[in-house]
Amino acid sequence: MVVFACAGCAAVVTARVTRVALPDHSGQQYGHGLLPGLLEPGTYAVDPGDGRTWQPLKPEPEEHGVRLLTYCITGPPNRIAIAPGDVRGTVFIPERLGGCCCGWDGQYGPNLACAKCGCPVATRVDDCGFWQVVWLEPDAVRPVAVDGPVQRVMDWEKLSSTPPVDQPGFWSPLWEAAVAVALAHLLAVSDGKRVSVPEGSVAEAFRRTIDSLLPPGPPERHLVLAGPGLPAAITDIALVPRHPQTGEIWPCDAGAVVPLAADVWMYMAFNDDRRGVPTAYGMPAGVRRDDPPPLLPHTLFRPDGRVFLSTLKRLTAVRQPWLRRIHDRVKDRPYMDPFS
Known part of the structure; x- marks a missing residue:
């Protein structure tokens, strides 16, 4: 302290x-x-x-x-x-x-x-x-x-999560910034090849941007979630949490790792925002239910373009011609789809 x-x-x-x-x-x-x-x-x-x-x-x-x-x-x-x-x-x-x-x-x-x-x-x-x-x-x-209480570093499993949607239905700016940072790192390790992503909130946050910036065709690289509470797996590219206190990146045996803010990663890994189908009859009293249901956004997800550029230009990989062209394209059109 x-x-x-x-x-x-x-x-x-x-x-x-x-x-x-x-x-x-x-x-x-x-x-x-x-x-x-x-x-x-x-x-x-x-x-x-x-x-x-x-x-x-x-x-x-x-x-x-x-x-x-x-x-x-x-x-x-x-x-x-x-x-x-x-x-x-x-x-x-x-x-x-x-x-x-x-x-x-x-x-x-x-x-x-x-x-x-x-x-x-x-x-x-x-x-x-x-x-x-x-x-x-x-x-x-x-x-x-100075003297003071020693900082207690939270265990990975006890880190909190941040929902993707704020009231009254707008994407969280924390998500827009965190995904933009992770996206820059993902492009840097992709070698310019199309990357597949898992379904759910990961796809909702990353897929549109990947489709927009990387060349079309079948995926050659594969991104999966890896981290605390998930089965250990050796994979091509791992999306892993970054600790909010220490900045430590979750260690794994993937070929490449993409760090993501831990509160956003925790939500992606352990929450499912799909709406259930209404039932024809009343629900039994002991059945767990969402009341009110989770907020859903009014628009498609758009990562923060300025945060993306700020992160990308600090990575050594941006010197590669293909990634430099992506940087310049986004810089020249800062509000191009799918960026905010």
């Missing part, structure tokens, strides 16, 4: 926090309403690439008629995310708070300063469409170890 202190004067600027994995939706913008906090109180996460841009270093020789470019990611790495309520000893910087709608989006740089020395230390983001968070600047703060 740590607190973060101002690098200039050593004043403490946060409550005691424990590290967790960075959520997939950390860079997501969703809708036009006010969103909840990105992180639970008492936790922090480190983003190795928030706010980075992707720029060509130099053109390289053509290969099969495709000009290859080597890209680098620039910008401040390792910014630290905390819940807004865990900030201590800071004041707003008024000249960096303008131009927003319902809050602040951080477009003018750090907008929180250390109350003791006045050094800019963090950026509060809470505008409409943004997950509420405070980003500590890595060069402006330093961690200080």
